Amino acid sequence: MVERGVSEASASTIGRWLAEDAIRPWRQRSWIFPRDPDFLEKAGGVLDLYAGRWEGEPLHPGDMVISADAKPSIQARRRIHPSAPPGPGSHGQLVEHEYERMGALTYLDAWDVRRGGVIGRSEPKGGIEPFDRLVHQVMTKEPYASARRVFWIVDNGSDHRGQKSIDRLQRRWRNLVLVHLPVHASWLNQVEIYHSIIQRKVLDPNDFQSTADLARTLNEFERRYNEIAEPFDWNFSREDLAALLDRLSDDDETPRLTLAA
DSSP states (O other), X not given: OTTTTSOOOOHHHHHHHHHHOSOOTTOOOOXXXXXXXXXXXXXXXXXXXXXXXXXXXXXXXXXXXXXXXXXXXXXXXXXXXXXBOOOXXXXXXXXXXXXXXXXXXXXXXXXXXXXXXXXXXXXXXXXXXXXXXXXXXXXXXXXXXXXXXXXXXXXXXXXXXXXXXXXXXXXXXXXXXXXXXXXXXXXXXXXXXXHHHHHHHTSSSOOOSSHHHHHHHHHHHHHHHHTTOOOOOOOOOHHHHHHHHHHHHHOTTHHHHHHHO
16 A cells, blocks of 8 residues: 555554454355255244243243253363463463374263253263263253153254154153254254353363363363353344344345455
């Protein structure tokens, strides 16, 4: 800009102008447009559950709502030199860049939407049997064992996909109701909020001696978190989703302009 005579401002000033500009073409975010024609209908049922309704009727006080998923392939990375603790002032924790891979595990968990709190377990890998063990772990505990209905909100992972998973689980548990989110709707699964919490507070920085050490740390954090856990303050409704989908369908350019701004 200076060489072309557009401005005589300093490089730092020009940099500040660019940083303040609303349109930054050098930045990008990936996203997936909802392609399921029944996206609103499928996701709307889940959002109704969050709001305390099911099929147009208020939930019974004895109904439970579970949001479940798995956080797969969590690595245990043993640093080749011990981390240094944070010091006074601006001196943060020092974590060695190089590490040794000590294996990985999958963390499966069930978030209680109405009461708050999480029940989780660590497994060597995901799959139908590990997920069924999580369901057994939850459904044999009170208040779920004697609940009127226990709604399980899940995505379309292979361990709980389709009508076969509904038949399998509801045959074993008379009060279980399996509810699937549409494809690419994990952002509507409340358990993902808890996953973001453990990512920030447990897994970053990743410095574990073994997968057993990692599993023990996840379990200890879960126990401590449950001492203060409360339901998430969720306020995105079926009506909000309908309005969002309407805006996206009005103009193909709308998503890109919204994200750019």
